[in-house]
Every structure is written in C-alpha cells, then in structure tokens.
Amino acid sequence: MEAILHALSDPVRAQIFAGVASADCAQICSAFADVSDRPVPKSTLSQHFKVLREAGLVRSERHGVEVRNTARLGELRERFGPLIEAIMQAHAKQQCETRAKAG
Amino acid sequence: MEAILHALSDPVRAQIFAGVASADCAQICSAFADVSDRPVPKSTLSQHFKVLREAGLVRSERHGVEVRNTARLGELRERFGPLIEAIMQAHAKQQCETRAKAG
C-alpha cells in the first residue's frame, strides 16, 4: 500500500504503469524509454520496473531476450478495492489537462 | 496529484493526515508526536505538515501560540473525485489488519 503510493508518486513510473495497465498485451521494458521529456536510461528503467514489481503493481516474465510486463489489475482490485482505478483515473484526467494546456 | 501520492506514501504523514481528516475539530501539529513507534521530533513534524500543506491536503491556521490543521476534504473531492476517500479507506483497512496481527 505504502509501496504502491510511493511507486506511483514518481511521474515516470506512473506513466509506465498507465501504459502497461492500458495496453491490451504485455509490454516490454524498453518500450518506455520515451515516457519522459528526456530519454530514460535503461538502468533507470530497470530500477523503475523493479519498484513496480516489488509494489505488486506489475508482473514480469522473460520471453526469449525480452521481459514482458503486465499490470496485476485483478489482484490489486481484490486487495485494495477501487484504489488503483481511482489513482489511474485521476492520472488520466491530469494527463488530459496537461495536454490541453500544452496545446 | 503527484504531490498527494508522495505525501501519503510516507507512513507517518499518512497517519497524520488520517488523524486530521477523521477528527471532528482542527488538530494542532504537536498532537502527532506519537503517531510512530518512535517519537517524531518537532522539526520533522513541522516538515511533514509543510509537505501535507504544499500537496493541498491540509490547511493550517495559527490561533495564538498554536497552529490548527484541517483536512481540505471538500476541495480534494472536487478536484480528484473519490481518490482521497479510496486512499484513506485502503489505509484504514490496512491499519485494522496490522492491529489484528499485532494482537
């Protein structure tokens, strides 16, 4: 819980989780090198995924040379009710507003 | 938003906010020196309240020698919908479970 809020309080990780959660298939780590305005180095990306994994937000499975990530939405809803949905909804709303301002 | 998750991802601050939010009257800062297992120094307490204020979670007003804090529940619901409620509910549930285990 504490770990979840901490994980999602970082804007890059929040973006990564949003991307994984909204995708209809598993996402590889390196797909998120450009979530931020400046490119995220792969060592940093690896750490971010580690934080997300340890918070129980995503599951990672190696398939050949790549690691595929999926959001653990079911388990999260079971344990925390509407918490994750509420956070992601607020996150999405905020993204909208940010984009609207940026033009 | 990011600031809110960050503020509440610290267990001491989460406890403080829960205390302020659930109280039926404004709470002074020093009322929370014992939220943790070890006493929280007043400089640390002051910083925690600063973080909560800057995240927009609480409002602080000086009354004589003390500072009274209230949760900005109305504004928060307006801006973020059920987010804060969801976090506080998950927090409360977790507190219950922790206490149950501790005996």
Place this chain on the structure above:
DNA sequence: TCGATAGTTCAGAAATTGTGAACTAATGGA
C-alpha cells in the same frame, strides 16, 4: 519584560535515487 509553549528554519548527517559502465541471458546466424 520575562518565561513558557508551539512551531519554523537551517545546516550537516543519513538515506534514497539516478545513471554510466560492466555484466548476464537469450537468440540467430556463419
């Protein structure tokens, strides 16, 4: 004005986070 109480500020210590470099793991040729 003095003493007490409540909180803030500051500076250095302690802890956490970010990142390049070196490494591991798996794959696909030659």
Place this chain on the structure above:
DNA sequence: TCCATTAGTTCACAATTTCTGAACTATCGA
C-alpha cells in the same frame, strides 16, 4: 561452436532528498 546482437540487470558512485538537533521566531500570560 563461436560471435554478434538485443534486452535487461547489477554495481558503484554521484546527485538528490529527507531527517533532525540547535538556534530562532511568534504569541501569550503573569
């Protein structure tokens, strides 16, 4: 089999953030 390539992890140190004791400000009451 061996080499090159791709994807990610680990490590060590730099950079940043957080914690906290000491000194300070603010307010009140005597």
